[in-house]
Amino acid sequence: MRPVILAAGLAAAACAAQAQSLSPTLQTGLWEEEVQIMINGQDLRAVMHQARQAMLARTPADQRKQLEAMLEQQGDPMAKSFDCLGPKEVAEMADPARALAKSMREEPLCTAQVLSVSGGSFTFKSVCKDPDKFSGEFNGEYSVLDSKRWTYSMTGRGKVAGGSAALGGVGASKDGTVEMKNSGQARWVSADCGKHKRQG
Numbered sequence: 001m002r003p004v005i006l007a008a009g010l011a012a013a014a015c016a017a018q019a020q021s022l023s024p025t026l027q028t029g030l031w032e033e034e035v036q037i038m039i040n041g042q043d044l045r046a047v048m049h050q051a052r053q054a055m056l057a058r059t060p061a062d063q064r065k066q067l068e069a070m071l072e073q074q075g076d077p078m079a080k081s082f083d084c085l086g087p088k089e090v091a092e093m094a095d096p097a098r099a100l101a102k103s104m105r106e107e108p109l110c111t112a113q114v115l116s117v118s119g120g121s122f123t124f125k126s127v128c129k130d131p132d133k134f135s136g137e138f139n140g141e142y143s144v145l146d147s148k149r150w151t152y153s154m155t156g157r158g159k160v161a162g163g164s165a166a167l168g169g170v171g172a173s174k175d176g177t178v179e180m181k182n183s184g185q186a187r188w189v190s191a192d193c194g195k196h197k198r199q200g
Contacts, residue, residue: 020096020117021094021095021096022093022094022095022096022099022117022119022120022121022122022144023094023119023120023144024120024144024146024147025090025094025144025147026085026090026093026094026144026147026148026150026188027090027147027148027188027191028085028086028087028089028090028191029084029085029188029189029190029191029192029193030082030083030084030188030189030190030191030192030193030194030196031082031083031084031085031186031187031188031189032080032081032082032186032187032189033080033081033082033083033184033185033186034080034081034184034185034186035182035183035184036182036183036184037180037181037182038180038181038182039178039179039180040178040179041179056068082189082196083186083196084193084196084197093144093150094144096114096117096122096124096142097114099122099142100112100113100114100122100124100142104126107128107130107133109128109129109130109133110126110127110128110129110130111126111127112124112125112126112127113125113126120143120144120145121141121142121143121144122141122142123139123140123141124139124140124141124142124154125137125138125139125140126138126139126140126154126156128158130161131161132161133160133161134158134159134160134161135158135159136156136157136158136159137156137157137158138154138155138156138180138182139154139155139156140152140153140154140155140182141153141154147188148187148188149185149186149187149188150185150186151183151184151185151186152182152183152184152185153181153182153183153184154181154182154183155179155180155181155182156179156180156182157177157178157179157180158177158178158180159177159178160178
């Protein structure tokens with residue numbers, strides 16, 4: 001009976017953690033966000049930049065301008081981004097379970113769970129089973145530092161479909177095993193979102 005009682009206790013604790021709200025609450029308005037991704041100790045953004053430069057160097061001069069225009073149009077997927085948060089989005093980000101679910105919307109084959117909540121922070125665990133992208137586990141933490149700043153960090157290990165080639169040559173083993181460290185931070189810019197559209 002003890003394992004059953006323990007499991008029930010853990011489930012109750014998890015539900016209680018998810019019911020708590022983070023404090024302080026973020027301000028509405030325009031936010032600037034930036035992310036960093038390290039794969040097996042290598043900065044993915046730096047590797048992608050080097051790969052682009054190498055591609056341009058190999059391209060014949062008469063085709064280089066066309067390639068440069070194409071790369072410029074694609075933009076930097078890891079560059080700073082801007083989001084407009086309204087009352088609905090701010091409320092969502094104050095709820096650990098909803099905030100975590102929102103962050104996983106584009107990863108339908110990953111399941112995430114809030115582990116603990118304290119003040120403006122919560123810890124979580126995510127398990128992904130996507131044979132076409134990534135299969136493995138992540139553990140992380142999200143923190144609201146104050147009403148104008150939030151951060152997150154997570155570490156994980158698993159396999160990437162396609163191995164090193166799928167990561168632009170970043171050091172993964174032949175079978176695609178990688179260790180990842182992702183982090184990000186955001187800061188409030190202004191109450192006026194200007195040209196930036198509100199989320200949702």
